[in-house]
């Protein structure tokens with residue numbers, strides 16, 4: 001089965017309208033919660049049953065995260081949605097904003113109710129003008145229908161929702177950099193602890209979730225946590241959007257159950273382009289280690305299976321590379337990205353990403369030295385785990401992953417000052 | 425905070441510089457912000473807690489940049505700082521940190537081409553060299569007539585439509601060199 005959660009209205013005409021959303025039970029859950037004043041614990045326990053794990057990349061269990069919020073603490077608390085979507089290979093949240101914005105709005109309102117927050121912000125990357133407009137229109141519709149605002153449907157519950165637009169900075173996808181950015185500052189991640197649940201936006205308790213995570217909430221509560229869990233597999237509940245790009249015939253977003261074999265996903269994406277053979281796959285966005293194609297052909301698309309195969313599901317961003325791809329060139333582009341986007345706060349990341357980028361680049365350009373491959377591994381190891389946020393790891397992991405599986409290609413570049421692929 | 429520059433000048437005439445920071449308004453740059461721009465910034469200010477006017481720095485920079493042909497000047501950034509009642513340095517910091525703010529003139533159409541991994545796998549190199557030779561400019565440059573400028577950008581989350589570019593607020597996906605020609609020809 002496909003398209004059961006965030007894409008369940010995909011087949012409808014103008015699926016982004018309030019009318020379309022309501023035609024499949026949209027906002028029923030929200031109304032029921034308001035009406036029955038459902039206990040927060042009940043909602044959280046349903047989410048725990050569902051095994052919904054954060055769709056932003058880290059895969060943290062959402063029910064558990066929500067339970068960390070001091071819902072009864074006095075004063076303002078915030079729900080923040082992360083629609084920064086900057087990890088190369090990821091393009092799913094854009095489609096949720098464009099085609100199913102009401103699911104996100106309902107999910108955020110429920111999150112606010114559950115965690116005692118009456119204000120939410122959706123942080124949308126600044127380049128996303130069309131998605132931003134779709135989302136804003138939906139917020140207006142919801143407000144006009146009395147589903148957002150003060151004393152919603154006479155329940156005494158308030159929830160206001162605002163958009164903040166980014167300015168072009170990958171690092172703002174990191175949740176504490178994102179908070180800094182809403183506070184109108186440079187996006188430099190905060191040191192933790194304190195965690196956002198105690199000291200978040202404007203110094204108040206805050207929970208940050210990814211767009212897809214929040215947009216999945218209404219369906220889960222509509223059909224029950226068990227329903228969601230059983231779409232996927234134990235510890236990997238539900239369906240997930242996979243953004244498939246690269247050398248496939250039909251790149252795009254596919255919502256399939258977690259645990260779907262990669263081979264099936266590849267087939268849905270039209271198979272390999274030009275009848276070429278598959279060489280490597282980056283399974284979860286550019287920060288996750290690439291795996292050889294034949295390994296991937298035996299892997300299922302869920303958090304645990306991909307971890308077992310030596311990589312990460314990340315945000316479900318599947319980048320497919322065929323036999324004509326130069327792995328060194330691919331890595332050079334990825335390493336340049338992390339170098340370009342490091343915020344510069346931590347020395348290992350600021351300096352290390354520059355080293356990685358320069359050294360991979362010189363190997364690619366035929367100026368590699370015999371010691372360079374080990375130098376790359378050494379630098380990666382010295383970045384990993386030594387930075388305030390995950391960008392350092394994100395820069396290091398693809399390097400060690402590519403060398404682990406394709407060392408011979410790097411060696412060939414160093415020895416012959418040219419590419420193995422184009423030489424063949 | 426939202427003193428009109430006229431009010432501010434009257435104030436500064438009656439107070440010594442040491443008495444109040446309002447005295448700064450003697451050389452106020454607030455006049456650089458049109459009424460429309462201020463009204464638009466106010467809409468964003470309303471989204472944040474009252475003592476967090478700094479939160480509006482990013483929308484303010486974008487609004488002002490758009491109203492100034494696509495780029496910011498130091499004077500404009502100073503005016504924003506004054507309008508939001510925050511130190512100018514915090515506005516400079518934001519303007520220099522984020523990639524969408526431009527600190528020198530750009531073309532009427534700013535062409536942002538993604539060269540990141542999925543776009544590269546699908547032929548962004550060819551799109552880039554086509555654009556460079558067609559326009560006769562490199563990344564970070566502007567055509568002599570001020571019509572186009574070219575910028576290399578990181579993944580814009582449209583990798584399913586790779587290779588892609590953004591011009592103004594529009595995304596253009598599944599590019600070929602012919603499609604690029606068509607798109608550019610249609611732009612005034």
Ligand SMILES: Cc1cc2nc3c(=O)[nH]c(=O)nc-3n(C[C@H](O)[C@H](O)[C@H](O)COP(=O)(O)O)c2cc1C
Nearest residue numbers: 054055056082084085086173174175209210213390
């Ligand atoms: C460098 C970096 C970039 C990130 N970019 C994003 C992003 O674009 N979108 C996102 O949802 N999460 C991103 N994350 C993960 C967030 O920090 C955070 O874990 C996530 O938004 C939490 O939501 P979830 O639990 O629903 O996944 C990024 C993390 C790091 C370290």
Ligand code: FES
Nearest residue numbers: 538543579582583
């Ligand atoms: S790699 Fe170009 S849009 Fe993602």
